[in-house]
Amino acid sequence: MEEMPFDLTENEELYITGEVLAIYFSNPSNYYKVILVEVEETNSNYLENNIVITGNFGRIQEGSAYEFGGTFTNHPKYGVQFKAERYATSQPSTAEAVVNYLSSDSFKGIGTKTAEKIVDALGTDCIDAIVEDTNALDQVPGLSQKQKNTLEDVLTTEYGMQKVILTLNKLGVDNALAFRIYGKYEETTLEVIQENPYQLIQEVNGIGFNRADTIADHLDVQPDADERIQAGILYALYTISNDSGDTYVMKQYLSNRATQILERSRPFIIDEEFIERNLEKLIEESMIYEDEGRYFLSSLYHAEWGIVSSLERINDADFEKVSEEQFEENISDLEYELGIDYGQSQKEAIKQALESPVFILTGGPGTGKTTVLEGIVHLYAEMNDLSLDPHAYKDTGFPILLAAPTGRAAKRMKESTGLPSSTIHRLLGLTADDEDLLMDLGHFLEGELLIIDEMSMVDTFLANQLFRSIPHGMKVILVGDQDQLPSVGPGQVFRDLIDSGQIPQKELVEIYRQGDDSSIIPLSHEIKHNRLPKDLMKKRVDRNFFPANSRNAVAVIEKIVEKAIEKGFTANDIQILAPIYRGPAGINVLNERLQEIFNPNDGTRKEVKYIDTVYRIGDKVLQLQNDSENNVFNGDIGEIVGITNAKKSELKTDELIVDFEGNEVTYLRSNWNKITLAYCCSIHKAQGSEYDIVILPMLQSYGRMLKKDILYTAITRASKSLSLIGEPEAFVRSIQSTQNLRNTALKERLQSDKYKFESLAKKTTEEKAMKNDDESVAKTEMEELKTYTLTPEMIKNFAVDPMVGMENIKP
């Protein structure tokens, strides 16, 4: 181990000055560089001639001299290095040196004579004067515009950036963040910050209210300044909407949260009257909308109304009524072709869909949504003389558009219908960065029939973007399961569309998937109706229950997985799902432990560390964001197939290569936050996907995540086998949970007089009666289950064979 150079006088900053001999590595996205410097002077006891210095630097030139302030580090591989926190260019100080510098190769078109003129006119401090104000060059006689431009460009890039970074440092911003801010605003950075530092919250990733407020504090923005109070209110509204999914917030709640945010950031009591007054101002400036005591972010307010007006446009089209006889004839032919008999509800759904501009098809798993869609597509094609062969459309696009919110859901749609399908983002041409924006894409989709699956996952922003892209005359079918979790982003669009009663819709309730002893679908329907079957804890052909608590759940899961691997199953067949990340049986711990079982470190595979996670060749990973450019989407699962160390990478940064079913995507280290290990993934992230084998722990310690919609969504992800792990009480608690409906105004907007739809939606009284009946049954059975206890014998049985339920599945 090399000895670390140390500082002789405590508290004194260590510095090194010297000429840059080489730039080993430079990352353009965050200005991080690794450079070799010839040491000229230092206050440390470092004795070598050269040193490697790392840090975020603007334009560094080989051959130029700089001063670096920072600390020494001992890199395990590369030995002693200097980590610079700050740096400054050693500016030439004598008139001669300045002339030499300005007439150097860096300044094309400036010779010694011109350089001398500049020094004569502006003095030896001319560089500072020009960086401060480029108009200073006007005082130099006889400079051409071109020469002025060269001087301005080179000097501001070379010194301007340093000045900005130094100023940001003084405002309490560390280097990494300072470079991110500079990357956004470049030379206008200081102006922007002077004008309103709170602007950074919305515009620069990674800046929340507290950081912006620290900058503002350094700039002497008073704690009761209007701009500060307004930023606090907007931040409160934004965070509440994003965390809760509500599209509006009531005044008192908003006011309390804003006060809390403002008072926590700086010790200053915020008078309620300040909040009141500034809230009014934000409303006047249309940053916030008020409607009957409810407060909306302007983006959400416009998005909800946008959905309503788009739907009105779409709904204003006429589709011919299909005569009863004609329909019966067509459907009989189709039934013959497909070899099935459509049920009465299914037929009604198909007919209504053909006659309505917008139609909602909903139902739990196995109720025939895909089968009904097939009917709609076939009959629509027949009635409109369209070929269903995509190859028949050479010059025009395929007129039937299929899309879903996630890549995996889109893929399943393609597999089940045999027709091309894509993610909604791809269909609309949205990139990840556009997601939050309320932008006008300026073009309509081309096609005749649009089908969106997994509609429950679509949030208010995306729904608005989607609907505004649908032209008048295009038929729209929205398909989903309203009992699943609502979207991750704000709103509950699918539920609101259904509950408004303004859009033609059909709920399929009869379960058609049958013929074997499958019990997963019946279980999900029981849960949907707030019931647990009495055989919840019994072995079934396709499911099993293993009692466990927070302390031993992970061990039970490990055992099941080990057995499954022995039988030849792989990580691709098995998905562990859990509702929370932290805690002894949370996703993080499960991933760490399961990685050691599925993909252990056997010494042959390359691995890298990222924060607390080790990534290894062969690891199963999950994509966390939409990335249209690389064609990977939130929820996609891939495998790590390559790890390139910075030294060998062209961009001189560590790289991971992930294979998403044939699509290989490279992630630079700075993008590793876009993926995570996926042996266990969150139930929210699993929405829109199905897996052969699902292992689901449900524990009392999951606390407020024990919700019916979470349990229901998890269970409906399993297509062949389901292993339930945990405490029966946790299951009871989940189905007893009250559903927190989100606060949204969409339903009411849809029902408002201004936008009255001609409602075709009529739920049969029969369906309603069935629901009421279900609810009373639910109560008695729940009481029974609450008294249902485990006998020692039952527990022994469970422990026998963890592979029960997997017998019929082949790897």
Ligand SMILES: Nc1ncnc2c1ncn2[C@@H]1O[C@H](COP(=O)(O)OP(=O)(O)OP(=O)(O)O)[C@@H](O)[C@H]1O
């Ligand atoms: N009328 C019917 N007669 C016979 N079988 C049917 C009928 N309707 C659907 N099925 C069958 O029931 C099963 C489930 O149907 P389908 O896949 O359409 O349901 P789904 O609601 O899309 O299910 P999931 O949401 O689970 O994908 C399929 O095997 C399908 O062939």
